[in-house]
Amino acid sequence: MSVTSFDSLETRLAEPAAAEPEGESAKEIQGRSPWQLAWARLRQDRLAIASAIVILFIVLVAILAPVIARLVGHGPGDQYPFTALNSFGLPAGPSRTFLFGADDLGRDVLVRVAYGARVSLIAGVVASGVAVIVGGIVGMVAGYFGTVVDTALSRFMDVILSFPLLLFAIALVSIVGPSLIVSIAVIAFFSWAVVGRIIRGQTLSLREKEFVEAARSLGASDLRIIFVDILPNLVAPLIVYSTLLIPASIVFEATLSFLGLGVVPPTPTWGNMLSDALAYYKVAWWFIFFPGGALLLTTLAFNLLGDSVRDALDPRYARLFKS
Amino acid sequence: MGAFVIRRVLFGILVLWIISLVVFAMFFIAPHDVARLLAGRQASASEIEAIRHNLGLDRPVLDQYLSWVWKLLHGDLGYSYRGSVPVRDLLVSRAPVTASLAFGAAIIWLLIGVGAGVLAAVKPRTIADRAVTFFALFFYSMPTFLLGLFLLFFFFYKLYTAGFHWFPGGGYVNLSQDPIGWADHLILPWFALALVTAAVYSRLTRGTMLDVLGEDYIRTARSKGISEGRVVVRHALRSALTPVVTQFGIDLGGLLGGAIVTENVFGLPGLGQLAVSSILDQNLPVIIGIVVLASFFIVVANLAVDFVYAFLDPRVRLT
Numbered sequence: 001m002s003v004t005s006f007d008s009l010e011t012r013l014a015e016p017a018a019a020e021p022e023g024e025s026a027k028e029i030q031g032r033s034p035w036q037l038a039w040a041r042l043r044q045d046r047l048a049i050a051s052a053i054v055i056l057f058i059v060l061v062a063i064l065a066p067v068i069a070r071l072v073g074h075g076p077g078d079q080y081p082f083t084a085l086n087s088f089g090l091p092a093g094p095s096r097t098f099l100f101g102a103d104d105l106g107r108d109v110l111v112r113v114a115y116g117a118r119v120s121l122i123a124g125v126v127a128s129g130v131a132v133i134v135g136g137i138v139g140m141v142a143g144y145f146g147t148v149v150d151t152a153l154s155r156f157m158d159v160i161l162s163f164p165l166l167l168f169a170i171a172l173v174s175i176v177g178p179s180l181i182v183s184i185a186v187i188a189f190f191s192w193a194v195v196g197r198i199i200r201g202q203t204l205s206l207r208e209k210e211f212v213e214a215a216r217s218l219g220a221s222d223l224r225i226i227f228v229d230i231l232p233n234l235v236a237p238l239i240v241y242s243t244l245l246i247p248a249s250i251v252f253e254a255t256l257s258f259l260g261l262g263v264v265p266p267t268p269t270w271g272n273m274l275s276d277a278l279a280y281y282k283v284a285w286w287f288i289f290f291p292g293g294a295l296l297l298t299t300l301a302f303n304l305l306g307d308s309v310r311d312a313l314d315p316r317y318a319r320l321f322k323s
Numbered sequence: 324m325g326a327f328v329i330r331r332v333l334f335g336i337l338v339l340w341i342i343s344l345v346v347f348a349m350f351f352i353a354p355h356d357v358a359r360l361l362a363g364r365q366a367s368a369s370e371i372e373a374i375r376h377n378l379g380l381d382r383p384v385l386d387q388y389l390s391w392v393w394k395l396l397h398g399d400l401g402y403s404y405r406g407s408v409p410v411r412d413l414l415v416s417r418a419p420v421t422a423s424l425a426f427g428a429a430i431i432w433l434l435i436g437v438g439a440g441v442l443a444a445v446k447p448r449t450i451a452d453r454a455v456t457f458f459a460l461f462f463y464s465m466p467t468f469l470l471g472l473f474l475l476f477f478f479f480y481k482l483y484t485a486g487f488h489w490f491p492g493g494g495y496v497n498l499s500q501d502p503i504g505w506a507d508h509l510i511l512p513w514f515a516l517a518l519v520t521a522a523v524y525s526r527l528t529r530g531t532m533l534d535v536l537g538e539d540y541i542r543t544a545r546s547k548g549i550s551e552g553r554v555v556v557r558h559a560l561r562s563a564l565t566p567v568v569t570q571f572g573i574d575l576g577g578l579l580g581g582a583i584v585t586e587n588v589f590g591l592p593g594l595g596q597l598a599v600s601s602i603l604d605q606n607l608p609v610i611i612g613i614v615v616l617a618s619f620f621i622v623v624a625n626l627a628v629d630f631v632y633a634f635l636d637p638r639v640r641l642t
Contacts, residue, residue, distance in 0.1 A: 159338050164617040166580030171614050174602035251466045258468045259599050281476050288476055292469050299464040
């Protein structure tokens with residue numbers, strides 16, 4: 001008998017025995033893994049499906065931004081001083097040539113909103129991905145080794161969590177200069193501790209489980225126990241936190257851009273478009289509503305999906321947004 | 324309780340010390356050259372050297388750190404690069420604006436958040452509950468600056484053009500000068516800052532209230548014939564509030580961040596606006612001053628919340 005098969009058996013046994021709804025499992029005799037059950041629950045959730053479709057749509061818009069630009073015939077940085085600005089130099093509203101109107105420099109708002117989706121999605125996904133990986137590793141190490149390591153890492157996380165985040169973020173940006181990579185790094189740096197703290201707590205209880213004891217008595221190394229035995233049991237919370245961190249990171253990035261400390265102006269982002277809106281909202285409502293609507297739609301969809309994923313993976317958990 | 328207080332205070336001091344190290348590392352050992360920045364583009368090498376010497380930047384790093392901390396402990400935060408105003412005076416003149424904004428917003432978010440949460444918990448699965456859920460999701464997903472823009476657009480601009488001059492489009496009036504004008508200028512910023520957080524509180528309160536309302540002692544209280552209102556407020560809400568208090572401590576940091584954004588949207592001359600403008604023109608002493616002040620405030624506020632929490636729930640003192 002190989003160690004691997006034994007391990008996978010352990011893992012399967014150790015998966016939290018999801019409360020199987022009676023009616024669902026009664027029809028089928030064959031057993032379903034917790035993942036299949038979660039997937040089934042998610043598929044029945046209409047809100048989850050709707051938000052997934054919205055997210056897919058936004059991802060498509062981001063990918064196809066150059067195609068959209070080609071179709072309308074306006075590049076994201078192209079200025080049309082004669083058609084997009086009136087004789088007073090004020091931007092033209094939504095029309096057939098400029099579906100979402102034009103901005104103060106005579107650029108097409110529709111094309112810029114589409115390109116802005118790229119920055120938001122990249123920042124949201126990459127920053128939360130990094131935060132979840134770093135937080136996951138630090139949390140597992142702290143929870144598994146305990147003692148001095150745990151105390152040091154936990155205190156470190158406490159310190160980061162008690163920082164005035166946005167203030168430190170903008171202070172950091174002021175030193176290195178604003179850019180997309182800096183924004184992502186700053187967002188990740190201030191988000192991983194939240195994940196780390198939760199994963200640490202879970203690891204702390206997993207460490208005492210029999211299957212970890214069994215692995216240890218078989219001579220498995222600490223590294224192997226952490227990544228092969230403990231990690232699979234933490235995948236559910238890690239997925240939940242990634243989906244909930246994405247909208248938070250998108251808001252964070254948009255806020256930095258809005259303050260002029262994120263992605264620098266010629267590149268369109270929803271945040272810097274909205275910072276133009278502050279000066280122009282009295283003459284051009286479309287400055288607020290199109291980039292703002294796109295931003296709100298994105299965060300709404302991710303929050304709803306995250307909430308549904310949490311519910312599907314762990315039905316014992318109280319839902320945030322559904323009564 | 325004594326040991327608990329001492330432990331928390333020591334941790335607070337540790338956090339402040341680490342923050343002082345981080346701030347120092349960020350601004351004094353950072354790759355950019357402060358002296359060159361100050362001297363301007365046309366300065367000669369000897370001028371830059373003179374400035375470096377004046378600022379003490381040619382001394383050993385540890386020496387610089389110690390003298391920086393020593394001055395900090397005496398309330399000396401240096402001088403702004405702009406107009407050589409003492410940073411402390413700048414902060415003192417800006418702080419009341421931020422304090423007015425933050426306090427008002429905190430009160431509104433607690434009232435709306437806890438109120439909506441209780442309402443939703445008392446009548447679960449009704450239209451009221453669903454409405455609270457919908458608004459919670461909506462505002463939870465709303466970035467503060469976007470909400471500020473929407474409020475400006477609808478409640479200032481649209482009302483103004485319709486002939487209702489109810490809310491000003493920005494600016495600030497001193498509380499001592501004109502209390503009504505003060506509140507009038509702050510009401511939109513208060514809501515912009517408060518509603519996003521109120522959403523979280525309404526969910527939190529609803530959840531804990533539902534748990535508490537299912538407890539045996541609530542049934543006992545009801546069976547004694549106490550009015551429902553009294554049961555909800557005196558018996559249930561009191562114990563449901565403990566997690567809210569913890570959350571409040573966590574959110575104080577976010578409150579300051581939100582204040583930065585809100586001040587910039589509504590043109591309030593507070594610390595947040597000062598922070599952003601200082602960052603845009605690289606005014607280091609001012610940025611450092613604001614970061615240090617904000618960190619100090621957050622550490623102290625967290626300590627206060629810890630003590631309140633320990634007072635409400637004796638079990639906490641053991642951890």
